[in-house]
Amino acid sequence: MAFRGGIDLGGTKIDAIVVDDAHQVLGTVRRATPTEGGPPDVVRELAAALQEAAAAAGVETSALAGVGVGAPGKVDREQGTLSTAANLPNWSAPYPLAAELGGKLGTRIELGNDVRVAVEAERVLGAGRSHPSFLGVWWGTGVGGAVVLDGKLWLGRGSAGELGHVVVRIDGARCQCGRRGCLEAYAGRGAMERRARKAELDGEKTKLFEIMRKHGRTRLTSGVWATALVRGDKLAQKLIDGAVEALGAAIGSVVNMLDVEAVIIGGGLGTRFGQPYVERIAAAAAPHLFVADRPPAFLAAELGDLGGALGAALLVDDRG
Amino acid sequence: MAFRGGIDLGGTKIDAIVVDDAHQVLGTVRRATPTEGGPPDVVRELAAALQEAAAAAGVETSALAGVGVGAPGKVDREQGTLSTAANLPNWSAPYPLAAELGGKLGTRIELGNDVRVAVEAERVLGAGRSHPSFLGVWWGTGVGGAVVLDGKLWLGRGSAGELGHVVVRIDGARCQCGRRGCLEAYAGRGAMERRARKAELDGEKTKLFEIMRKHGRTRLTSGVWATALVRGDKLAQKLIDGAVEALGAAIGSVVNMLDVEAVIIGGGLGTRFGQPYVERIAAAAAPHLFVADRPPAFLAAELGDLGGALGAALLVDDRG
Numbered sequence: 001m002a003f004r005g006g007i008d009l010g011g012t013k014i015d016a017i018v019v020d021d022a023h024q025v026l027g028t029v030r031r032a033t034p035t036e037g038g039p040p041d042v043v044r045e046l047a048a049a050l051q052e053a054a055a056a057a058g059v060e061t062s063a064l065a066g067v068g069v070g071a072p073g074k075v076d077r078e079q080g081t082l083s084t085a086a087n088l089p090n091w092s093a094p095y096p097l098a099a100e101l102g103g104k105l106g107t108r109i110e111l112g113n114d115v116r117v118a119v120e121a122e123r124v125l126g127a128g129r130s131h132p133s134f135l136g137v138w139w140g141t142g143v144g145g146a147v148v149l150d151g152k153l154w155l156g157r158g159s160a161g162e163l164g165h166v167v168v169r170i171d172g173a174r175c176q177c178g179r180r181g182c183l184e185a186y187a188g189r190g191a192m193e194r195r196a197r198k199a200e201l202d203g204e205k206t207k208l209f210e211i212m213r214k215h216g217r218t219r220l221t222s223g224v225w226a227t228a229l230v231r232g233d234k235l236a237q238k239l240i241d242g243a244v245e246a247l248g249a250a251i252g253s254v255v256n257m258l259d260v261e262a263v264i265i266g267g268g269l270g271t272r273f274g275q276p277y278v279e280r281i282a283a284a285a286a287p288h289l290f291v292a293d294r295p296p297a298f299l300a301a302e303l304g305d306l307g308g309a310l311g312a313a314l315l316v317d318d319r320g
Numbered sequence: 321m322a323f324r325g326g327i328d329l330g331g332t333k334i335d336a337i338v339v340d341d342a343h344q345v346l347g348t349v350r351r352a353t354p355t356e357g358g359p360p361d362v363v364r365e366l367a368a369a370l371q372e373a374a375a376a377a378g379v380e381t382s383a384l385a386g387v388g389v390g391a392p393g394k395v396d397r398e399q400g401t402l403s404t405a406a407n408l409p410n411w412s413a414p415y416p417l418a419a420e421l422g423g424k425l426g427t428r429i430e431l432g433n434d435v436r437v438a439v440e441a442e443r444v445l446g447a448g449r450s451h452p453s454f455l456g457v458w459w460g461t462g463v464g465g466a467v468v469l470d471g472k473l474w475l476g477r478g479s480a481g482e483l484g485h486v487v488v489r490i491d492g493a494r495c496q497c498g499r500r501g502c503l504e505a506y507a508g509r510g511a512m513e514r515r516a517r518k519a520e521l522d523g524e525k526t527k528l529f530e531i532m533r534k535h536g537r538t539r540l541t542s543g544v545w546a547t548a549l550v551r552g553d554k555l556a557q558k559l560i561d562g563a564v565e566a567l568g569a570a571i572g573s574v575v576n577m578l579d580v581e582a583v584i585i586g587g588g589l590g591t592r593f594g595q596p597y598v599e600r601i602a603a604a605a606a607p608h609l610f611v612a613d614r615p616p617a618f619l620a621a622e623l624g625d626l627g628g629a630l631g632a633a634l635l636v637d638d639r640g
Contacts, residue, residue: 133476133477145577147577147578149469149474154469154578155579156453156578156579156580156581157579157580157581157614158579159579159610159611159614160577160578160579161577161579162576162577162579162610162611163576163577165573165576165608165610166573166576166577167488167569167570167572167573167608168487168489168490169488169489169490169492170488170489170565170566170569172489177610179607179608179610180607181569245490246490249487249490249501250487250573252487253485253486253487253570253573254577256482256483256485256486257465257467257480257481257482257483257486257574257577258467258474258476258480259475259476259477259478259479259480259481259482260476260477261476261477287499287500288485288487288499288501290479290482290485290497290499291479291482294477294479
């Protein structure tokens with residue numbers, strides 16, 4: 001039986017797992033992503049996390065068929081490099097992540113884009129199993145996307161799926177990417193945090209930052225937003241309402257163009273908010289659907305927090 | 321040698337052609353689309369136009385391998401019916417267009433959606449020949465679209481390609497479809513005419529309607545808009561500028577999602593305005609492109625006014 005490793009490398013946390021042939025998780029470890037230093041420090045944490053997960057599974061890392069890594073940034077799979085990972089410390093130039101991590105673990109490393117591997121996991125193992133075509137919406141710090149058409153991820157010339165930069169309002173809000181009116185400028189957790197900080201400075205009342213501090217955080221995590229909503233925080237509700245409206249418009253646009261069978265909502269916020277928000281997003285998309293009487297199925301991602309790591313482990317299968 | 325017929329059935333005109341195996345046009349006829357009566361009156365004109373085109377080609381219609389019809393509305397190809405054709409007189413319920421026209425012409429009729437057959441013609445015979453993936457933008461009374469992926473028209477569940485109903489501004493202008501903020505509400509010739517009429521009522525100066533009357537028209541045709549632009553009409557320029565901006569945003573959104581190799585601009589306005597406006601639309605899309613340094617090729621549809629009829633004739637090949 002061949003075991004495989006999978007690592008979901010996020011801006012705040014690293015999830016490492018070891019799975020068997022049947023995708024059963026035999027060991028799982030979570031560590032914080034280094035916020036200082038550089039690529040070698042991140043690689044050290046990745047290696048340590050995967051070693052722990054392998055130990056929990058009772059296997060040496062060198063005995064694994066390989067380890068897949070889903071990473072936030074620009075992945076060159078052939079070269080085994082990751083570049084322009086804005087949420088990782090000092091990681092802009094291409095860094096030989098596969099070679100460095102492979103050296104430490106004694107096994108083959110396969111790199112993939114974080115959103116794509118998570119969507120691929122849903123296609124193979126999750127909510128996408130029964131839908132040959134779907135749009136994956138990964139709602140977190142940014143808004144990632146991926147389209148599966150006829151059972152295959154559509155990559156275009158390599159950069160397809162930038163749902164976060166679908167325009168929802170001409171001349172609209174400034175996005176971190178420098179453009180205007182992108183979905184992400186309204187719905188990304190990063191953009192919402194910037195709006196919340198500005199609103200508080202402008203004198204709006206909000207419990208968001210008090211909750212953040214109580215949670216021992218320095219950023220408005222998905223958990224902070226969820227708590228603020230439960231506590232009826234008006235600013236949090238207003239910003240989340242705006243995010244849902246923007247998600248509905250962008251999803252409506254994509255469905256009108258591609259007429260996919262399903263929309264699968266995942267990502268940090270998507271997973272945290274779950275089914276009630278899947279339904280709210282479906283309701284926000286409905287007024288924009290050209291074929292109004294036959295909407296796609298709106299589904300929550302099924303694999304939860306480990307979806308990214310499970311999808312990363314699938315990268316090994318591709319060439320195994 | 322098998323000859324085929326092709327008919328482009330538009331809201332204002334009917335183009336009928338007869339082509340040979342090599343897609344060479346042997347006969348071509350243009351007639352006005354009836355604006356009164358109902359489906360039988362339209363069918364009579366279609367039959368007469370195709371008979372004339374066949375006579376010009378020196379062939380009996382009953383000797384054709386078949387006749388394809390590109391029609392504006394909802395086509396059920398299997399049933400051979402057309403319904404909800406808003407720009408044709410009293411044509412809402414499904415009408416057996418294939419059977420009725422086939423009876424008059426003595427040959428097999430294949431129906432297709434007008435935008436799709438025109439885009440298919442560009443794929444096979446025109447600007448799409450060297451691009452396995454592209455977005456077709458059909459800019460006319462409405463804004464039609466179609467995506468070709470891996471050399472095939474992507475249909476989704478049957479209704480893909482509704483570019484005109486991609487949202488460019490949340491809570492934006494009311495579209496004829498009843499929704500808000502659709503591209504077509506800014507860029508469709510129909511929407512622009514409604515805006516122009518309202519602006520004139522509100523006292524804005526414009527030569528648009530004077531030009532329309534001089535052209536012997538009752539609508540602001542593509543030719544009327546083109547003349548008004550040449551004559552420096554400020555209202556016409558303002559409305560066209562808004563249309564170009566909206567086209568740029570919607571095209572940018574689709575390119576960000578699908579990363580296609582090319583964008584092909586056709587339709588009544590697209591064909592009339594040609595290369596200078598293809599370049600203006602490319603410039604309007606540029607600020608929205610996430611991969612800014614590698615834009616798709618922006619191309620004018622190559623087949624011009626006969627593209628729709630050529631594409632319709634291709635429908636016969638499919639099953640021939």
